[in-house]
Amino acid sequence: MSINQFNVDCKKIRKNTLECVFKAGSGHIGPSFSIIELTHFIHKYERDFNFILSKGHAAPGLYACLYQNQLLSKKEFFNLRKIGSKTQGHPDRLLFKKIDCSTGALGQGLSVAIGYAIGDKHLNKSKKTFCILGDGEMQEGQIWESLLFLGNNYLRNLITIIDYNKYQNEMSVKDTLDLGNLKKKLSSFNLEVIEINGHDFKDIKKAFKIKKLNKNLVVIAHTIKGKGISFMENDNHWHSAKLNKDNYLKAIEELNI
Amino acid sequence: MKNLAIRDVFGLTLRDLGKKNKKIFAVSPDLKAATKLSYFFKEFPERSIETGIAEANAIGISAGLALAGLKPVVSSFGAFLTGKNVEIRTSISFNNANVIIAGTHGGLIGPDGPSQAGLQDIAVMRSIPNMSVYQPATAIETRKILEYSIKANKPIYIRISRQANKEFFTSSYKFTEGNPVTLNKNFQDGIVISSGNTLQNCYEAVEKFKKLGKKIGLINIPSIKPLNKSKIKNLLRKTNKVFTIEDHNIYGGLGSVILESLSDLDKKPKIFMHGLKDVFIQSDEVENLYKYYGLDSKGIFKFINKNI
Structure with a gap:
């Protein structure tokens, strides 16, 4: 594993995401860019897994990672948000079988991930299940139902990741409905909580290698919304703003790849 | 089974089917005694999941179990389960997940009143794409519908009553989807x-x-x-x-x-x-x-x- 190569990959993924969203005319760039390293790491280095993007609006980022890892053709990837395409606006398992779970209505992915993990365990499969939640999504009640369940039922094969990019649809999480001391809250649910830099290769690798726990693992991944493009980072305008040609070219130039 | 309540027939049939079909799981949000999933829970604790009073999570877990290749049956009062419309719509139907949703206490259920009674459940469920909706009238029809649904590979809502009904059929009755x-x-x-x-x-x-x-x-x-x-x-x-x-x-x-x-x-x-x-x-x-x-x-x- 070369860290440099990984980081170059992630740059490529961001470039492809920009091109794809620009061509499609819409799509969520900011929320996609905060999950690139996490999503690419899983698809590049993990072998047997279910991947559930509970924050389904980051679909372009997921598709770009699948494309980078040869799990999606160029033609399909660049056919984003079109009738008949595999790359629908939010992950759609009905049209794209490599999607392990259709998502888009927030709050539901972790429950499905728990079902996958219990099912795989019962069937003696060695698969891991990864679930990426948004931080804004943590405001959904169902998330806390599933966390309470996880505090009472240990599933060795499930890794829950919170993409803590500090922003949600309209504004910052803090100004919308603050999550407070998230680590403390989650720990009080009888969960093993670690905090990492969600853009750092070594941090991600370390987090996914943790073994021999007797509590369910929740990774709070501190990330940056719009990561990689200076004028998009931490500017919530880029949650789902339309990318015009000038900004597109400016962003591509900045990536310099 | 003739004089048993529909919900009892549901619970007992599921337990019997669970003996042969090891893929069946039961998921219950704290109402297994009322829905009669309790029969299955007692016989197959290793294939039974209690979620607590958390219907949304129960629906999501059921979807995940189905996507992993199992055959989950999630049951609670129909009024409560079908109230979780967006969870059923996204996690189950939008995945075409092979889940049976058994909504009990359909119809006029008695002194507990309207909050507990399934009175709009059919309307809600039949509006969701990929979802089939069945309702048995008698004990034998309940058994036949459940046998069919366990073999089927798609999302199904079954409206279950808590009362015992007059039997109109014999054991040779065959449930055929779509047929009046x-x-x-x-x-x-x-x-x-x-x-x-x-x-x-x-x-x-x-x-x-x-x-x-x-x-x-x-x-x-x-x-x-x-x-x-x-x-x-x-x-x-x-x-x-x-x-x-x-x-x-x-x-x-x-x-x-x-x-x-x-x-x-x-x-x-x-x-x-x-x-x-x-x-x-x-x-x-x-x-x-x-x-x-x-x-x-x-x-x-x-x-x-x-x-x-």
Whole structure:
């Protein structure tokens, strides 16, 4: 594993995401860019897994990672948000079988991930299940139902990741409905909580290698919304703003790849 | 099984099916004693999941189990489960996940009142793509529908009653998805269409008309969605008057299904819809409630008699 190569990959993924969203005319760039390293790491280095993007609006980022890892053709990837395409606006398992779970209505992915993990365990499969939640999504009640369940039922094969990019649809999480001391809250649910830099290769690798726990693992991944493009980072305008040609070219130039 | 409540037949049949089919899982949000998933839980604790009072999580976990290749049955009161519309819509239907959702306490359930009773569940569930909707009327039909649903590979909603109903079928009864089931072929003066609990009361009303020399037929609809349109149209062509009877909101239930099915028929029979008129029911004993809402055999007779 070369860290440099990984980081170059992630740059490529961001470039492809920009091109794809620009061509499609819409799509969520900011929320996609905060999950690139996490999503690419899983698809590049993990072998047997279910991947559930509970924050389904980051679909372009997921598709770009699948494309980078040869799990999606160029033609399909660049056919984003079109009738008949595999790359629908939010992950759609009905049209794209490599999607392990259709998502888009927030709050539901972790429950499905728990079902996958219990099912795989019962069937003696060695698969891991990864679930990426948004931080804004943590405001959904169902998330806390599933966390309470996880505090009472240990599933060795499930890794829950919170993409803590500090922003949600309209504004910052803090100004919308603050999550407070998230680590403390989650720990009080009888969960093993670690905090990492969600853009750092070594941090991600370390987090996914943790073994021999007797509590369910929740990774709070501190990330940056719009990561990689200076004028998009931490500017919530880029949650789902339309990318015009000038900004597109400016962003591509900045990536310099 | 003849005199058992529908929910007991559901619970016992699931337990029996669980002996052969090791993929069956039961998921319960704290109501297994009432839904009768308790039979399965007792026999197969390793394939039973208690989520606590968390229906949304129960629905999501069921979807995940199905996507992993198992056959989950999630059950709670239909009013509670189908209230989780967006969870069923996204996690189950949008994944086409092979989950059976058994909504118990459908219809007029008794003193617990409307918050506990499934009164809009059919309307809600049949509006969701990929979702089939079945409702058994009797013990044997319950068993046959569950046997079919366990073998099927798709999302299914089954509306289960907490009461025991009169048996109309023998063990040779075969549930065929989409098919209407004719119980009385004398269609000359009208046809009564029913599903679930109201079938026995409709039967009694039809028998009374028979004594009065009127020829009124009776059709049972166990498969509300899908419903075989050409079959129902062929049956209803034979009459001028159709009476739909349901212990469910008049909007979006059985009556609506029949109206939709006949929409492109050249010569339509008149359709009279009888059910809950967009109300929340009140508390009382089951038989008093069916009487109060005109859904006992006398009330049904009166409704038909007024319009015939």
